Amino acid sequence: MTLRFRWLRFVTILLALGLLAAACGEDGAAPEDDAAPEDDAAAEDDEPPAEDEEGDDEAAAGEVPEFVSIATGGTGGAYYPIGGAMGSLLAREIDGLSNATAETTGGSVENIRLIHQGQAEMALAQGDAVHQGCAGEVDFEEPQNIATIAMVYVNLLQVVSPADRGIETIDDLAGQRVSVGDAGSATEVFIRQVTEFNGMSYDDFGEAQRLPFADQVTAIRNDQLDVGTWVVAPGVSSIQDLASSEQISILAFSDEELEALGEEFPYYIPAEVEGGTYQGVDETVTLPGTWNSIVVSQDLDEEFVYDVTRVLHENVDALASGHPSGGDLAPENIEHALCPLHPGAMRYFEEEGIEVPEDMQPTS
Template identity: 35%
Template sequence: MKKGKLFASIVFAMIFTVLVAACSSETQNSNEGAESGDTKNVVLTTAGTSGAFYPIGAAMAQIVNNNEPSLRITNQASGGSVENVRLLKNGEVEFALLGGDSAVGAYEGIGLEFEGDPHDDVLKGVFSMYSQPLNLVTVEGTGIESFSDLEGKRIAVGAPGSGTEVKTREVLEILGLPYGDGVRQEYLSFAEGVEGMRDGHIDAAFIWAGIPTPGVMDLANVRDIKLIGLNDEEVEAVNNANPSLYKEVIPAGTYKGVDEDTQTLAVNTQTVVHADLDEEYVYNFVKAIFDNLDNLHEAVEAMREMTPETAHQNVIELHPGAKRYYQEIGVLD
């Protein structure tokens, strides 16, 4: 009887020792994966598949997956910038592409969606990417020649709660054409808005995207399009209310049939990361992108604006891993 108890005690002690060692090893691996050679699976969330963010995310994922063994990136479609902030906050994704207004708004807790709710403990910057002009598009026959002519018209304002919709709502309110009273808003994605103009169900669409935007190019091939510009006073009023939205010019010839420069607004775009992601992983991500920047430029025309010299500018507070890379290559003190 005593021998049986002694044997059981010895077995229990051995099992306990093995379990403690396994748990200790697992904890060490989770904390030191970046250094130990383990591959970490992470998600990069972008936007709808018809916009520019999704193919940019796909290109980034391919570059990192082909060149950096410590990371395995999954490119994930989403409802856009505002949803991406929620996904980061909930810990569902590690990286996200955001419009600059959403990045600053979420980080500082300002703006229509984030007032009083700063996320500076969740979001950190990785790099700024490119400028995203407002393509305010209409077609012949709508009678729209200027911004004020949008009054009473059927306007595609973006998918509900997307960064596009938030920016569009803000601009319309600042310039005196709020939802309902000023315009008849339709919550449609880029692709749905273009399709609506093609079929005559929509009078105009707000499309905040890198140029040339494929959907607008396609529309110009089947309908006579117009880009509606904003005058100096309109641009100044919006910029004064939200400095993240600044003056931009879409050059003549960007789209078929648009033969004059169009003054409009723009917002920059940023890649951000969850603040808690290990510094080494973020450093490896940034290094893989810039070591293969030519591939990214070739994959997405708009990304040609991004260089190592500009990437750390006009972005929210940098993650330590990103900051270390820029310091290492000598573009940041």
């Protein structure tokens, strides 16, 4: 083989190898534009992860308000001292809660409105007002932003007068000077429904007044009032005070009257004031009653409400130190709830194995 031929063959081989390399480059090498996404992906892996919204929600959970306002009632009833005992207990037992204060108010109707308006976080409230507030009925134009966490004790309709007035039936209120309780109170809700159910109205009274409990006592003593109305626990201090200086009488209801009233208003139940509860009232008196609730704003944090519910039920003696009726609070009472529970309270009762009526379980 000549040198020239060898040279030509060598050049041919080189050209062939060059063409082959070029072909491999076109088929196997990635274009620059395709490489960029891989670089971007690597850069994204190096960036800190975006904040997770669900994680933020979890971080916000368990919020404890620094201050809690507990709406109660007048100083002459049971709500105020029980609310004071509640406040002291919760501030002592719940971390992060600096102060929980019992506020004097006109009573249950006002209390429910205060929660709905965001001016109170918790309240004691009477069963009829709670039922009506939850449904947006009677004195409430719309459903109120409340939820139940506990049932405490039964309030009784105690229509009290000097014994010499001869007030023995609802009909005997006609022509009398009657206080129907403080403005904005569930006392007025109760007595208004009872009198209307019996075919009467305030127009049938000689005069209808709206006085707080303590003022009713003063007015009766000064002969400015014939009848005072209390919807409270038995043995309340203001009636005790009146009985210490006046021979009093408490209007009794017959079994037939109580049954008919309960059929019309299912949140009213038969109850009793035992003889000897008040000085000079030796016989047991039957009359209508309704359960008292502890209600909270639906907006309160679930974990916080769980802790509140647990602390209250585990420290009943502390509530009884405010007023003996506070000692009636018990987990089993929740079967008498008149407005659905807060989810935090529901969790407590589930853990305790307490059955909650289906229609009283949280709606969300």
